[in-house]
Amino acid sequence: MTENHTQYAADLEFAKQLADLADSISLPRFEAADFTVATKADRSFVTDADTAVEAALRAHIEQHRPDDGFLGEESGQVDQGSRQWIIDPIDGTSNFLRGVPNWATLIALAVDGKPVVGVVSAPAFGQRWFAALGDGAWKSVRGAAPTQLGVSQVSSLDEASLSFQSIEQWEQAGHLSPLLDLTRAVWRDRAYGDMWSYMLLAEGVLDIVGEFDVKPYDLAALIPIVTEAGGTFTDIEGATSAWNLSSLATNGHLHDATVSFIAHAKESHR
Missing domain, CATH: 3.40.190.80 (D-Maltodextrin-Binding Protein; domain 2)
Structure with a gap:
């Protein structure tokens, strides 16, 4: 199977570029374990890797998609608009801290509040999942050709x-x-x-x-x-x-x- 190319194909490619940028920052920090840690008001953890990834993605979006809004876990919302990029720089920060590879950068585009593009990039797993509305859902492993995803048929x-x-x-x-x-x-x-x-x-x-x-x-x-x-x-x-x-x-x-x-x-x- 091959990926389709509907109205959000260009946005999906842009989201993959953001994921590449995120991975280039987060994975070296995870492997080196040289990050610093702070505790937020809700008692969850944040590392300087979280903030570095989010800052880099936000800057890239502001440079290349200046008319789009932004919502990030660490920096909040900027100009919601009808199109908004929604970012979790490191989902699974506690895992990241303990050396557990189950963490990822989450990148979404929402249009009028509805998520229409999603990329989940888990570089410690060497895996990435992605989808755009109307294009199906896909997974790639260590940069190999993507394979299409489908849910189970269990009905009970x-x-x-x-x-x-x-x-x-x-x-x-x-x-x-x-x-x-x-x-x-x-x-x-x-x-x-x-x-x-x-x-x-x-x-x-x-x-x-x-x-x-x-x-x-x-x-x-x-x-x-x-x-x-x-x-x-x-x-x-x-x-x-x-x-x-x-x-x-x-x-x-x-x-x-x-x-x-x-x-x-x-x-x-x-």
Whole structure:
């Protein structure tokens, strides 16, 4: 299969250029472990690699796409506009700090608030996932020719593989009991964490991913990849949005059943 070229093809190529720039900064720092660390107000970590990547991408966008807006995890929002680049410079900073290779730069373009281009670049894995609206979802490994992605065909919860990301997230959101009920209903549950869970879903390896306490820069790049692979991406209650602080991604076949299961379990534990 070959990649198509629809209206966002040029934006996708630009996003890949941004990913190349990000990788050139982040991977050497990860391998050398010479970064400095600070704690943000929300008690999450930020390294100078995070800030360096975001500053470089923001400068590149401002130079080459001066009419587009910007939203970055570290520097906030600049001129939202109808077209906005949304950046998480290092998704999985805690992994980055501990030498775990499960981290990535997330790059998205949203048009009128809808993510239409997504690139997830994980240089420590040597893998990159990307999609543009109407072009399908793709994965490349160490620069090899990309292969197209497709979600699984699992259609029953008792045959599904679930990644719930973090028990603490679900507990703080008041959904611990529904999570435990869901883990008992599915075939298998794990917490693969961060962007990788969603990419495994797009590859057809997982069937359900759910998460709380997530911001647009955590999700925007993931949405086109999951949906172009044939999946469905909403918040926990089934609303289509990257802005509602929760996420539920499935292979599509299981989405309505999963939303209903969580809602029913939540109600039964009141």
